[in-house]
Amino acid sequence: MENYVNLQVNEGIGTIEFFTKQSNSLPGATLKELAETITKAGEDDSIKVIILKSGGDRAFCAGASFDELLAIEDKDTGKEFFLGFARVINAMRKAPKFIIGRVQGKAVGGGIGVASATDYCFATKFASIKLSELAVGIGPFVVSPAIERKMGVAATSQMAINATEFHDAQWAADKGLYQQIFDDAAAMDEAVNALAQKLVKSNPESMAMMKKVFWRGTEDWDKLLDERAQISGELVTSDYTKNFITEFKKKLG
Template sequence: MTKPYVKQDIQQGIATIEFFHPAHNSLPGDILAKLAQTITDAGTNDEVKVIVLKSGGDRTFCAGASFKELISINDAGTGKVFFSGFANVINAMRKCPKFIIGRIQGKTVGGGVGVASATDYCMATKFAAIKLSELNIGIGPFVVGPAVERKLGLSGMSQIAIDANSFYEAEWARQKGLYAKVFDSTEALDEAVQAFAEHLCTYNPEAMKEMKKVFWRGTEDWDELLAERAVISGRLVLSDFTKEKLKRFE
């Protein structure tokens, strides 16, 4: 696997949506756009009862934003468009009428933590430590912050956002509510995800749809909120501080 992709496989009511990028599953704008659209399409597909969201490879779940694209941002408008990519994925997950199960096989950073947080039920391996690294490069987890705060609480989110240089272990994330279960291996994780998805397919789709509305109540302003946050990140990425920090990744 060397080329980035987003693909979907539907089997017996379960839509498995998988994204991949050779740079530790980082997410450039085109992959974010495809991911948002694929999730939206699965939500309107009557053949689909439940969605499993995963990434390719056996190590990192998601390294967050594409540093290559971050480095190339030279104006606020481009910055807003880039950070809106994560907003669009999170909002697509929020609005999707089907439950989304997160399958987190390894470390996840920045925007990847936001994607994991936007799932409705998330399972992981013990290797799935999380980190919000944005403050390290002079921006912050503004766009993904609401999703992360919704799962970890303000205290948990602020802890990892301020301590931007540290990975927090999967067990910490489980205790805080991001992960429902943590497994010793990817094989055990996959077995559990499959069994859980199959079980959800036996539930009433209308009941699950109504429950999802209940779970996400209070997020109705996120289209506007996350767009506003994207503007903040798009402005900060142009700062001298951030430009200097990003030179390390060129």
């Protein structure tokens, strides 16, 4: 199956689904398409609420594409790649509609950033999380503002420093990332759809104003995340990062 980003609209619910073959890790082209699709859904008056999900049943999102990270040879290219995550987060922040997250499996690195930028997030018990950037030689500079906003500085720094440890879904829920956890995807989907149906019947103007209030204090994120992408773009060209990714890919066979 090829990589894709799809938007389906049904009775006021806009469902955005992304998929890539490498555990839903995100290359630059997919990040660009995802940001554009979120913006499009936010501007579509026929859509009252957005559901964000990924394809497959194992991983929600494995973060940045290692193949693309390995191919980066200069700081400007590195910055542009990490701006892809910045644009997705900012598109979610600016969309004047609530975004419901559906996390069916593990979220790593940038995947946690995407989940954190949703307004209400459901997950299964298999949705453990790991903020792995430091282990790769970079750091969660672009996604950490979204994660800190949702989970707090203490939880974010705990994950960022202990970059090789997975935290289970219940821990993530206790820290505020997930609002509800389910035993399986079927039960989660029932809850996702139930909430979406309720929101479709709510006042769009009220929801848009509520979203602005909830995201108050993030008005500088266009500039902030650009600066953070610059930092990551410089670090990704280091020998440490190149060597780590090369060795990791060898282990995968």
